[in-house]
Amino acid sequence: MSARQWTRDLAMGARFAVTGGREAWVRVMLTAVGVGLGVALLLLTTALPSALASRHDRESARSDITYSATVKKKSDRTLIVAHTDTTFRDEDVRGRLVRPEGPRAPLPPGVSAFPAPGDMVVSPALDRLLKSPDGRLLRERLGYRVTGTIADAGLVGPHELAYYAGSKNLPATGVGTGRVERIDTFGSPGQSEPMDPVLVLLVLIVFVVLLMPVGVFIAAAVRFGGERRDRRLAALRLVGADGRMTRRIAAGEALAGALLGLVLGAGFFLAGRQVAGLIMVFRISVFPADLDPSPALVALVAVTVPSAAVAVTLLALRGVVIEPLGVVRTARPSRRRLWWRLLLPLGGLAMLYPMIGQGRSNGNFNQYLVIGGVLLLLVGITALLPWVVEAVVARLNSGGVAWQLAVRRLQLSSGSAARLVNGIAVAVAGAIALQMLFAGVDDDYTKIGKEDLTRAQMSVAVPDGVSSATAVRRLSGTKGVTHLTALARTDVGDGRDEPENSTTATVGDCAALRETAVLPSCRDGDIFVVENASWDTSTAKLDKAGTRLWFDPSYGSSSKGEEIAWTVPKGVKPAGLRKDPSGSELGGFLFTPGALPGRAGSVARTTVYVQLDPSVPDVLESVRNSAARIGPLADATVWTATTQSQKFTSIRTGLSVGAACVLVLIGASLLISQLEQLRERKKLLSALVAFGTRRRTLSMSVLWQTAIPIALGLGLAAVVGLTLGTVLLKMTGTSVSVDWASVLSMTGIGAGVVLLVTLLSLPPLIRLMRPDGLRTE
Template structure:
């Protein structure tokens, strides 16, 4: 036969070899299809970032003066509604050619607002009536969806007649700003997470390609008897594998397109995607189309490397070569060498060295696990019959179960490392911004502070107010910088510090910093300087934790009488309060009370709400990576299930013989549980150690201490164990069928 005829025969055997061939083809198609869908999503990561960068660029204001352009007064603030962040962008034109933000065809007039699509839906769906008063004007239009950074973003463009606090901008479309250490760290974690999620996919493709090995061996023996050469057998094997790979590519593309069409409607993550974002780059698409079939063929050929196919039968070499350790340690050693030197995560070299080193450490799991399993099972002796059956099976073939478990353990290690890093950072950010013990905090410009605080006091249940006015004062500092002075009444000072016996007219500071009769200058938010003479000897003080004073961290505290004659009208005001009614929407009532001062007053309630943008981004990244990890864990579970069913199918004769000699079915089932469980337990130990090591090294991304999320470790390990139990339970009907004595007549 010619090469073309060999390939055609392989195609016919794959699709027309009876019921068994069809079942194997379906399993391979589904398995490879899921893997291809994941690879296409991963290949879209570059487009996702590029499109987001373009939208960010288009909406970023340019502050450099442009001749002939009337500047736009621009002021961006945020508010919250039941834990959802709403971005308020206040705009005021200064001329007919003032720039217009992307997504609208004109600037809103004073009293008008443009809403993003999701915010418009939220306003229409709000039955409480608490959200609409928050809007600084009447809705007159919708911002174009393509101009909003994320499909689920809540954005308001508001026209204003008050230019205070705004900055002059001359265009939209600024180049990206400086990448902060936080952004570098988060991007590095996401890149590492992408590697973690994609690595097991290739292992899974290789495993699926080995399905039906025993039946394929018998077919090859028949072909050998018919006169086929060994080279022809390899071509026929490749053609059989390519059928499943090609069908998997089609199914995977269809699954990807289905997911892509619903991407904008996903509400799981705050940072959503537009369908156009999920567009894999063509070089990567070509690579996937070529790599998946190549991997399936290579895996099928690799499964036959110890196989001797002769006309009268198939013989597999029983004495497998001893696995060598040296090359399996190479990824671990190289990974440590990349991570050990502190290149600094601020540099591009440091970031990629850390990512590459962590990736190589996790590559060490699939490399080390087969060797480790071989060494462990070779030394185990004795035990109950089911245990001995499992050990003997793994002694004869420890590679197959370890390959599947290795992919699952790469996911475990990566998930443990990333969840520990992200959970720790989210907790630190939340603690860092939850400095007022759950109290509601109001920040107000001095020009409207008195009216805003008075409006808040009218909210039912508002109590326990602590109000500080912030200015700057000259002091004895080596760097010559001004220091913060906070003006508050004695009730606030005694409630937030350890000071006692406060009287109006007192000053609290380090006596070596200020002294009685000292002349200084106080500077307010408008850069006005006013003379001040320290009226009394300052008293030392210490702030109480979770108080408004600790949040501001002033070096000087003064009572109102101590700064008599100083104009406080432009001082920034920070006030905290508590609600006493138990109304879950109390904070929304507070926000609505100061809604007329939008852009000049901000209300923050960290207890039970978002703590900060950084904390939210860490939580979002955790959700994204956890969702991906669970999906890939499910993929590994499907791989384990397919492998378990295929092993039962291939061992029907052996299982029937065991049953005929008196071995109960329950013993056989328990032996399968041991076969799946022992590699998994070894893998969990190895994955946990690797994950914690990567987390310990990765903490340099944020310069914070190590935080191991043991609950996530336990949850992921438990999920893997439950998966093995379910896979084993699913094989019980097949084992019972295979263990029937009459099967010996046909098998």
Template sequence: MSAPAVTATNAAPAAGTRARAWFVQLLLGARLTLAGGPSAWLRTAMTGVGVGLGVALLLVAASTPAILGARDDRRADRDASSYLVGGPVVPGDTTVVAQPYETRTHGQEVAGLVVRPDGAHPPVPPGLSALPGPGQMVVSPALARLLDAPRGALLAARLPFERVGVIDAAGLAGPHELYVYIGEPRDRRPGGAPGNGQEFRIDHFGRPQRGASVPGVLTMLIIVIVAVLLLPIGAFTAAAVRFGSQARDRQLAAVRLVGADPGMARRIAAGGALAGALAGCVAGAALFLAGRPLAQRVTLFGNGVFAGDIRPSLALAALVLVAVPASAVAITLFSLRRVVIEPLGVVRLAPTTRRRLWWRLAMPAVGIALLLPLHAGGEEVFDRGKQAQLAAGVVLVLVGVTVLLPWVLDAVVRRLGPGPLAWQLAVRRLQLDSATTVRAVAAVAVAVTGAIALQMVFSVAQDRFTRNVSIGPDGRRTDMARLMVYAGSPGSTVTDLGLALAAVPAARQVWVSAEGWMMTVDPIGGDQANGQLSASLAVADCASLRRFAVLPDCADGDAFLAAPDASTGGGGAGPPVVISPEQLTGQTVGALVSGASSALPGPGTRMIVSPDVAGAGSAWTIPAGSGVVATRPDAPIRAVVLATPGAVGPELLDTLRPTGYLDVDRDETDAYDQVAVAAARVDPLANVLAFERTVVDPVFGQIRMSMYVGIVAVLAMVGASLLVTMVEQLRERRRVLAVLVAFGARRRTLAASVLWQAGLPMVLGVTLAVGLGMGLGAALLRMVGLPPSFDWANIATVSVATAVVVLGTTAASLPVLLRLMRPDGLRTE
């Protein structure tokens, strides 16, 4: 009975003693690192800088959920789409009529709301203390700076309202967002144009956040981006932990000389790495805190980021600050597992056993095998099991680059023949010890692999989640771009709009009319369940109508039924089917309407005309004798009822929307601004839409912006980390370099050898990365049911950019190389 008790009491102290011994040995290693004089301090500082860069970026990555969440919350708080939930809002003292405002200037989007309070206590959006009055506006700080700058002169001309305030941060998605609230002028006709969005009445701003499911394709992109951006950071951080290996070897030999066993020596070395990693954590946190205020001044592919939004979650920040030092200890112990540490030196440069290839090939092969069964087509959502499988597959392929590169480099340099002296020096150095160079280049190769795979997937996702909004029937033109103008002024101002647009220098063709939407009073087939026959209405003088269609004769009071005709090159299948009032209520009208390429209400049909689809309308009867005509091939409208002002009357005309279409020169960079300024002379709130406007799915847009920002950050870290790595390598070899110079080696030869030593692994790493990246991209495309598609121009761009970064940072280290070649490098203690 007593034996177990004795054993238990003896085991506990043994475990506690072992833990204390480990702690003491790690602490000793840290003290030796910090007590080694200026050289050791510099070495620790280099490690701290390298690790600090990685830690700072990891903290930024940990802040991404907070950045996106804060931006989405502010957008939700100012959202004015509450009218879509519930029934219509009754006008009252606490309601406001709102209408979206949208324009562009120099390629930048300007958005906002036009507001008209119903009473004295309307709702106020976040960031404002009160709604602007009629003819006033409140703008974002970025928009205020643009309006005051010379490049914003054209935009200021079409926003001639009194500026009475600035939107606070609570009402903006980002510090560089161009946003405006406009008080509707008193003299503007009520009712908005479809291009500006229909007017709607609300009693509050804001909407609850809706957690929409993310399609499998977008989930795949998110997981791949996270893996691609974080793995290079981890690889560079791991490489930085192992700076100063030769100086550490001498220190370990001295430790063995005073009686430490091999295991103790390894733990002391791990303590030195721990000190550098902790210094890196402090440096990274300081760099992160110092960079937060600067981030608000930079615009990267969007509205920018408020400094207060860059806050990592406590759990993720703690994970980073704990994982980095723990990884430093683990990496050091793992790297020394086969190193023989003796009192007289460290046996590291002796020939090693040939690296095995099978497990290095197995890693990316297993990764691809995990990806092949997955399917991300359609709108299906990835469950957690599939997400984990996808992440594991991508990580294995990317890590496979880092384990394959050392074998490839060894296999190549063993077979390299003689060459110039600089070549021989570089090759011999790589044959003796390529570990440090491989560690740095491996991280670059991981980034290239992921970038190529992402490029392949994004080229497909771009087509799926973006679309071109086209208003012309003839598709894209090669020399002209088409713009469309919607005004909210009375329809009788259409002549003024035509004169203003015709004076635009960039305009080549102009069409104007007062447009509306019509529905028949009587339902189709006499049954309300069938709905009404609808058609567009365009009102203009005869000269303007002739631009839309081929008219035989025209006089004020005439109307025409226009549709494309194949005989005129309009692309139609023939004349439209004209439905008479008698046919409209008959039992055979359904077959006529469903089988026709275009169906128009005939003369005598009673219609309800409104300025937009959902607006209240006025009664109008299509005049008797309205004939069928063919629209012109280049006309911006297709099936439509054309009418002169006399055919509709002045009251009905004023309820319609003045609308213009223009063909402008693509080479005119400010054509959009010219048109917008001209339209603003008729209606300051007129909206101009581009013929080839790209509409991006909002979730895809966020993912794409995150990828761009992440790639820029990783490339910046690649350059900085490579520079630190190269300088550290040169410092370790300063005595060898000084000896070579003392024996007559030319400095340019040594500089060329350094370039060769960086360039050769880089070429091999990029070649390997291109192959694995294309394989990973093909596997990801297979997930969405598409064949692999290789954009060789983008692949070449990624490869060349990587080469420029590597060679550029190497060239930047040459001044350090020249300084280390001085004779004082021969001095030793």
């Protein structure tokens, strides 16, 4: 068969698709919209790596952490920058205080000029929040005058909350603490750590599971209008076309719809890209310009989608005999065979089997085997579901009129019914497997907090130069604060510089010290010692009367020469060990304020532990505002029972964003498929109404026609999803456990999407159920 004849027949089919009148255009547009939605999501997926890379590049370009143990020398090119990040109602706010030390100090990306002391430049999103009524508490906390905005180059996303504020009294002595840095350039010199094998596996599975339903929907979309197309092909046979030619013409019709779908998909993607800058999904937002798919990937989509349309059409017509007087499909179809359908999931399991037990200690998983195995398992659903639907509906007989109408329709066209639910079944199976995998490895990336949430729910790290009494006074009047515990700590050692032995010195009143040790009795002026902390090997050596020690030994730092001498007195009382509210064992010397020598209080760093009344509205924001009044470098931290790996959380967030997009595609494609099938049954529905069938009966029959395949598809999806999830857990070396709540929720979401689509299709169904639908021209 020559390429010229193929081209001629495909072109003829394309002409039939666009010149066949209103009926042909409706069919082509249904196909194009279905394909276009899938193409738009494929383009979005191909653009995600570019968007994430752009976010990472901007984040690296504005990095102001030196990762250096040595402090840069002051010059006309240096800048003092302090981290003043905060949180407002679960939204992170990136904050920086800056003080240029010379005319050539580096400007942060996206900032045209340094803000003057007391002024700040803000991101557009933060500007909108501060101007809104909801931003009242945050306005009180920041307290700077807004004089400009940060350009896109200085933000990771359009909805990021960020600001740079000017300061005239940022102390250079704080450099090196991790919160205050002296830099001469912005940009990260470090490299990110590679992800461990299990996280790489999660990324691979997420992409396969999210893209597989898209491919299934595109394959289903190019088969819209199949029954009417077959009748046209029979007419072509009548005028002299042979069987192969009619199949190529049919492929040309599908090709026309796919090509138009590419155009619509590009339009949907461009429109969605502009909308992307206006919305935030699961706290992720991107600039429209970031969604720039790779030309190579775009070319791959542009070639693959039309090719798949031709291949799917030819494959679908392989078992259809088209004769000049009709299509043999209207006769009872031959029974589907099961054996070859089972080969697909079995082949997938065979590809995944060699990696069972590999875990994260034996290198990365073979990505080709992972992708191939998961694809075969999910494709196996699309192969098994038509057989399952046919086998089940063949045994369904007795029932009401609506039930019998639905069952008979399914018995005649079980393949069409299965195609309608293939995508949702694949999506649910993949989601169940991913939920099992995420739940199984969750403990590996989640740490249980050691803080005692019954004794405090927040901590406030007080900046240098602020006394414990001042900090407590500022926090004590905060509405919702029920109790405060202030503990100041510093080091004490047996040498001014690089002491051989050192331990912790803790300062607080008697009530505060009882939160970190078991005291025999206490009054102001007492000194205690705790020698049995698990980490402590030095306190017993230092706890000798007459021993000369130094507070805040310099360890070669810039504070050399400022150490405070102290001689251990007689009568230091032994105390028992107790973990403080943060869960730490401190040990060392404990001082009441009256026993603290001279200037020792000025070198101790204070932490205030805060107990809250959770019933008070915005109590967290009130404490953060009070902490900001202590000083801009005060750090208020909310304690949580668990903390999770940021990379693991990012992957889970990416899954949530992708799943939301796929659900939208599922709903839209199912609705289009349902409308297309109703359109093909227009005359049948009108005939039944003309013969006196109640509309309620017909509506229920349509509902049953959807519900039966969906129930079977979701059942098969649950089996395949549980199997895939079990294999993936065994691959990661994790004990197998089924989160039945997640399984049921994923299945319920799939059923809910289908129910919503069915309800949306009822109004068009009612319009189609009119006797005048029998009219023809």
